[in-house]
Amino acid sequence: MTTPAEEVWSLLRELTKSQQETDRSMQETDRRMKDTDRQIRELGKQIGGLGEKFGSFTEGLALPSMENILRTRFGMEVVSPSVRVTKDGRHFEIDVLSYANGPINAAYVVEVKSHAREESIAQMKALLTRFRQFFPEHGDKRLYGILAAVDLSAELRERALREGFYVARIHDQVFELDVPADFQPIAY
Template identity: 40%
Template sequence: MESNTGFEDIRAILKEVAEKQREITEQQRENDKEISRVAKIVGDIGNKFGTFTEGMAFPSMDKVLRKQFGVTTVTTNYTTQAGADTLEIDVLGLANRDANIAVIVEVKSHLRKRDIDQTLKTIDRFRRLHPEHASKKLYGVIACVSGSKEQREEAQRAGLFVASIHDEVFELKTLANFVPKDFSAEVVA
């Protein structure tokens, strides 16, 4: 008789364990849903901040490009497509005749190494997708709200201008020995 009671106790314990496992699984599903909801909210906030930053940068960069680079045409949210390749540029400045220049501006809320790499790739892709601008000098600018001194210096070592926000206006901020790179001179592989 005792052995039968032991089996009943084991069955009761297994049933209890199975119920707890079901509760844990259900709680995990609820947690996953909540994490997804919060991640979407955070992503939306990040996108809105990026859009806000770009909106703040556009008027300033229009003035900087016209005054400091002599561009005559400034386009925001520039998109071009060649086959399956789509290129998006935050701000593009162009000038013909005497200036004969193209300036690509990428706007970032916080400057990171990957932003420098991405900007350099964007410049390269622009050259490849737009051979009609091959005779133009080609410069790159990263406009950022924040970023470490080291990241700003790294961008400048890569030949990119860096624009920072000051009193709600973006301005070019360069090192004393900064030499901008004319990216048109590079050979496209």
Template identity: 50%
Template sequence: MLDCNDVVTATPTVPMTAATELSWDDLKAMIAALAEQGRQTALRLQETDHLIRELREEGRETDRQLRELKRQIGGLGDKFGYFAEGMALPTMERLLRRRFHMEIVNPRSRIRKDGREREYDVLAWANGKVNTVVVVEVKSRVKREAIGRLIERLETLFDCLPELKGKARVGILAGIDWDAGVEEEAQAAGLYTARIRDDMFELTTPKGFRPRRW
């Protein structure tokens, strides 16, 4: 029988936690699961890297295809320009002979000299009193850069054909369609302008136009 003065000492109870409940087998299983998750993550990263490389390769192939398509479209534009030029050639030649008094009219003139090649849509010239060369540039659609291109051809003509030196040089820029304002800019630069309509080659420069002579 306990006396009221007796002291009773209780043994402390240690609370159970998740850590104390884990066995060694449980810990090994957790480590194995983490390792498997790491392997799965590494595998997904490898797959992602492979996918990125494939996308980059597909992007390069797409760029190549776009460049090829652009080249083909440009080629079609050139062929259409050649076709238009060929259809209008009879009236073009007639105008060059009657209006500009040309003696020789050469469509598609290809000149090779000193390892360089230059092609002119139409090259015409006359000797004697006329003593002039006319360079005709034909485009299916005339853009602003065509003006500089034709002027460059006029300026360098004698490099390819030194036998024509001493003749005045005149340029005609012709096309089926024109970008806005380009026709007026070409005329302001001293170039004749012409349009091809219904197989007809017609000058569009206004009356009183004074061409530049190079």
């Protein structure tokens, strides 16, 4: 027969053992959670890198078509892909910059999107608004925007046209301008 004191000590030993097992289990859970967090961060980096590569792929796909359009339709002399400028610690990036001097005296900023969204129009406006701050040498030129997209809804196309932007979409693996015959672009 056990005494009440022995029963209490036995219960305390069992409780201590159970607590130690719980502590080990919690440490293992914590280690697994940290490992899971690390894996999620790594996956996020990989997905971000894949998105950047897809964007670069789309820009590369658009360049030959856009260069042809810019030279033949608009008479551009210079077509430069992936233009990056830094001034006073501020950065500015354009997917394609094209311009011509002389009688044409115009510049075109092309923004290439895999999937154009509403913010694509705001981004284009911001690029055109900030353009002369980063390129004062083109200050006297008429400035136009072209939104080139693989995927673009009809509503977003109409909105871009109303904003005065040219729209280019892919057709048979080639980007083509997609504007009405009476379209009047807005010079910025």
